[in-house]
Amino acid sequence: MRQVHTLLKRAVATGALLAAAYAVASVSSAQDATTSTTTTTPTTSTVKVKVPPTTATPKMIADAVARSKARHDKFLATGTPEQFGSEEPYTPK
Amino acid sequence: MYISTDASRIRQREAQKARDNRAEIVRARSIGQVSRRDLVRWGIFTASGLLVCKNGLSPFARSAYAAIPTGTPRSPLSGAQKFTQRMPRLQLQTPVPMTPVVRGAETDAAFGGQFVGQPNARRLSYHNDFSAFVGDPATNPFRNPVTNRGPMEGRPPTEFFAHQRWNNFFPKAGYVMSWTQCAPGVKFHPNMPDQEPNSVWCYGTGNVGQATLPPFLIKGRYGEPMLARVHNNTPVNREENNGFGRNEQQLHFHNAHNGAESDGATGAHHFPGTFYDLLWSTSLARRDKINTDASDRRASGPDGNGGLVNVPGDFREIQGTMWAHDHRFFFTAENVYKGNLAAMINYYSGPDRGNEQLNDGVNLRLPSGKFLDYGNIDFDVNLIISDGATDQNGQYFFDVFTTDGFLGDLPLVNFAYAPFFEVLPRKYRFRILAAGMSRFWKFALANANGQAVPFQFIANDGNLVVNPIALTSLDHQGVAERYDIVVDFSRFRPGDRIRLVNQLTMRDDGRGPDKDLTLAQALQGDKDDPVIGAILEFRVVSSVPSVDAPSQTLTIANSCGVNDTSRVPLVLTEQIPIVTPVRTRLVEFGRSGGGDSRDPVTGQCTPDCPEGMPFPWSIKVNGQDAHTFNANRVSLLIPKPGEVEHITYVNGGGGWDHPIHLHFEEGITMNRGSGTIPATERLVRKDVWRLRAGGQVTFQVQFGEYGGSYVNHCHNTVHEDFAMLFRYQLLSNVGPQVAVTPTPNPTPDGVLFTTPEILPEGDPRTST
Numbered sequence: 001m002r003q004v005h006t007l008l009k010r011a012v013a014t015g016a017l018l019a020a021a022y023a024v025a026s027v028s029s030a031q032d033a034t035t036s037t038t039t040t041t042p043t044t045s046t047v048k049v050k051v052p053p054t055t056a057t058p059k060m061i062a063d064a065v066a067r068s069k070a071r072h073d074k075f076l077a078t079g080t081p082e083q084f085g086s087e088e089p090y091t092p093k
Numbered sequence: 094m095y096i097s098t099d100a101s102r103i104r105q106r107e108a109q110k111a112r113d114n115r116a117e118i119v120r121a122r123s124i125g126q127v128s129r130r131d132l133v134r135w136g137i138f139t140a141s142g143l144l145v146c147k148n149g150l151s152p153f154a155r156s157a158y159a160a161i162p163t164g165t166p167r168s169p170l171s172g173a174q175k176f177t178q179r180m181p182r183l184q185l186q187t188p189v190p191m192t193p194v195v196r197g198a199e200t201d202a203a204f205g206g207q208f209v210g211q212p213n214a215r216r217l218s219y220h221n222d223f224s225a226f227v228g229d230p231a232t233n234p235f236r237n238p239v240t241n242r243g244p245m246e247g248r249p250p251t252e253f254f255a256h257q258r259w260n261n262f263f264p265k266a267g268y269v270m271s272w273t274q275c276a277p278g279v280k281f282h283p284n285m286p287d288q289e290p291n292s293v294w295c296y297g298t299g300n301v302g303q304a305t306l307p308p309f310l311i312k313g314r315y316g317e318p319m320l321a322r323v324h325n326n327t328p329v330n331r332e333e334n335n336g337f338g339r340n341e342q343q344l345h346f347h348n349a350h351n352g353a354e355s356d357g358a359t360g361a362h363h364f365p366g367t368f369y370d371l372l373w374s375t376s377l378a379r380r381d382k383i384n385t386d387a388s389d390r391r392a393s394g395p396d397g398n399g400g401l402v403n404v405p406g407d408f409r410e411i412q413g414t415m416w417a418h419d420h421r422f423f424f425t426a427e428n429v430y431k432g433n434l435a436a437m438i439n440y441y442s443g444p445d446r447g448n449e450q451l452n453d454g455v456n457l458r459l460p461s462g463k464f465l466d467y468g469n470i471d472f473d474v475n476l477i478i479s480d481g482a483t484d485q486n487g488q489y490f491f492d493v494f495t496t497d498g499f500l501g502d503l504p505l506v507n508f509a510y511a512p513f514f515e516v517l518p519r520k521y522r523f524r525i526l527a528a529g530m531s532r533f534w535k536f537a538l539a540n541a542n543g544q545a546v547p548f549q550f551i552a553n554d555g556n557l558v559v560n561p562i563a564l565t566s567l568d569h570q571g572v573a574e575r576y577d578i579v580v581d582f583s584r585f586r587p588g589d590r591i592r593l594v595n596q597l598t599m600r601d602d603g604r605g606p607d608k609d610l611t612l613a614q615a616l617q618g619d620k621d622d623p624v625i626g627a628i629l630e631f632r633v634v635s636s637v638p639s640v641d642a643p644s645q646t647l648t649i650a651n652s653c654g655v656n657d658t659s660r661v662p663l664v665l666t667e668q669i670p671i672v673t674p675v676r677t678r679l680v681e682f683g684r685s686g687g688g689d690s691r692d693p694v695t696g697q698c699t700p701d702c703p704e705g706m707p708f709p710w711s712i713k714v715n716g717q718d719a720h721t722f723n724a725n726r727v728s729l730l731i732p733k734p735g736e737v738e739h740i741t742y743v744n745g746g747g748g749w750d751h752p753i754h755l756h757f758e759e760g761i762t763m764n765r766g767s768g769t770i771p772a773t774e775r776l777v778r779k780d781v782w783r784l785r786a787g788g789q790v791t792f793q794v795q796f797g798e799y800g801g802s803y804v805n806h807c808h809n810t811v812h813e814d815f816a817m818l819f820r821y822q823l824l825s826n827v828g829p830q831v832a833v834t835p836t837p838n839p840t841p842d843g844v845l846f847t848t849p850e851i852l853p854e855g856d857p858r859t860s861t
Contacts, residue, residue, distance in 0.1 A: 056679035071746030072787030081748030
């Protein structure tokens with residue numbers, strides 16, 4: 001608790017200096033925007049990196065279900081839900 | 094989430110201090126004194142931007158005084174007892190007529206009645222007029238009248254955001270409303286303190302600066318397009334929010350069949366001082382494909398004089414119970430919770446007329462009333478059920494630090510704390526909306542002896558089921574799901590009391606349901622979760638005043654027994670068959686990858702999000718890479734209208750539960766893989782599906798009538814805000830929507846556009 005309060009006091013004390021640096025980016029970037037209204041011409045161009053399957057196959061769905069089941073079983077066994085980013089990697093058996 | 098009242102005083106103080114510390118961080122961040130980056134550096138946030146599990150700070154940290162999560166102190170009740178206040182009915186809005194006004198090649202719509210003087214509604218946004226103005230910007234008549242910056246209308250410019258099918262659905266009924274500070278006297282119970290103006294931001298009629306609860310009720314009907322003008326009158330200064338809520342909004346009509354520009358989730362939020370015009374078309378799905386000559390009387394709306402107005406489209410896709418709420422990306426949870434739950438909107442049709450007496454062979458005569466041609470609500474009652482919380486001063490409280498789920502400890506019905514509602518001994522229809530941020534529910538009715546009271550289930554997410562389903566307890570109800578039920582109180586006598594009981598416990602962290610309780614268990618309540626148990630009491634009485642005809646009194650003599658003329662027919666609609674699809678898709682909702690919502694160069698989100706915000710939730714299409722939400726990325730593209738698709742949603746697993754919402758179209762629930770599927774879902778049209786832990790669902794859907802940019806997301810709004818959401822693009826056969834919509838980037842000075850990325854796995858045009 002004391003540590004938290006100390007950190008907060010430090011934050012408040014340095015706030016005046018930080019505010020100038022962060023206000024635009026963090027809190028009120030949109031409010032402080034000074035750009036005038038512009039619109040670009042709508043286009044239909046796309047960014048295509050690869051051509052993966054655009055239709056789901058039964059195997060693809062089965063693999064997804066297997067991944068889901070494995071994680072669910074793990075959760076049931078440990079009682080601990082997946083944490084941030086911990087889903088990967090997983091290789092279907 | 095909430096510590097037990099049995100906890101020691103020292104434990105209560107500890108939890109309160111933790112909340113105070115969090116509130117202090119919120120304040121420091123909101124006024125720019127500290128950034129998330131600082132908090133990470135100081136060890137208050139984890140590297141991924143989450144609050145560290147530290148006692149004295151996190152609600153989930155262990156402490157020396159208890160082995161369970163610290164929790165948050167209970168909301169003070171100020172002596173309020175359950176079932177001591179009357180349940181408020183929603184605030185019924187009266188539309189004004191709209192009349193056409195020719196302006197060159199355009200036809201505008203002028204507001205009549207009390208809204209005369211409002212600028213006419215236009216097909217194209219006033220943003221175009223603002224941008225075209227030549228002269229001193231300070232004299233631009235189309236500028237924001239409050240800030241004098243940017244256009245007065247938040248709808249983006251260009252034909253992409255013009256009202257689609259403006260001439261097909263030229264508005265006949267007009268509504269003007271404001272999202273703004275609450276007025277004095279807004280409270281959740283007479284014993285509880287007034288909410289401060291910036292604790293609750295709710296909706297008021299007209300262009301006003303104060304508003305009240307409960308939310309609105311709007312009666313729509315097929316054949317009467319509506320123009321809803323929404324003013325944003327929240328404080329210009331973003332810091333004036335009492336700790337949560339963003340003063341920017343985009344109002345989503347969940348889940349009407351509207352053009353993308355009026356769906357309210359195209360990324361076009363608008364700012365204080367501006368308005369946004371939404372064309373709520375009342376179009377019936379498949380109007381371009383089925384019953385195009387409008388010859389089917391079942392595809393119709395009431396004409397107001399006992400007759401019908403036929404409309405093109407498929408009567409099997411008639412919608413009923415819907416609602417409208419904010420969809421400001423990255424801030425939806427705190428805004429909706431704060432009161433940006435504008436309205437419930439009931440659509441009335443030939444079959445679902447809202448008149449129980451009129452017998453014309455089309456009207457189902459469901460419980461409603463008889464004084465009005467349509468839309469009677471004497472016996473047709475909207476229930477918005479949510480869970481709220483207040484701080485120790487009784488002011489509305491939201492924990493902006495949670496990324497898992499937010500649970501309240503005050504059961505609210507139409508924003509009133511555990512009220513009662515008087516009923517006559519006869520049939521009633523209840524339209525139940527689950528409107529918490531993260532809580533799932535499971536409802537049953539209990540009589541005075543604690544025995545279950547049977548009822549009939551007639552609609553799921555606003556879609557009539559083919560045959561009524563007899564139940565004694567509802568299935569789980571996730572966030573945003575709507576269940577319509579009919580309860581027959583005729584077996585009771587005046588003086589009897591029946592209670593609506595929540596039987597579903599939630600996990601402390603808000604991640605999903607924990608377990609179903611028996612009715613007896615639920616009635617005993619839960620000391621750790623006051624939202625378990627009875628939350629609404631029905632009191633059977635011998636007379637009630639009419640809502641539909643205020644001069645009338647409804648009595649047992651004139652409204653019950655043989656005078657209860659309502660019906661629940663054995664057949665409510667017809668089944669839409671499952672057919673071979675044009676394509677199948679797979680979407681996994683999970684928790685993988687590092688989050689790619691930000692532009693790798695600028696570090697900004699589209700639209701803007703809080704600095705340092707984490708993105709723990711992600712989505713994969715067809716088994717490819719995981720992505721977190723970016724409005725400038727199209728994850729699914731539907732290349733043309735009318736194609737039938739089968740889409741499978743899979744829960745990424747790991748102990749989470751997600752209610753997934755598809756905007757704009759309903760899907761017919763086909764299966765849940767190897768899991769069981771309840772009768773209330775099997776082959777039933779829905780727009781929200783609970784994935785359940787380790788679950789899946791497959792549904793059939795086809796898109797049509799409109800084009801543009803829509804979204805699909807988890808409706809645990811906390812998950813949604815932390816990027817469990819993706820954009821889908823529907824291409825049309827005509828108009829600007831034959832191309833992909835440029836992404837709007839709203840600023841107070843106007844909207845900028847960027848060209849979106851399209852995931853190749855979501856774009857069938859790339860397949861050979």
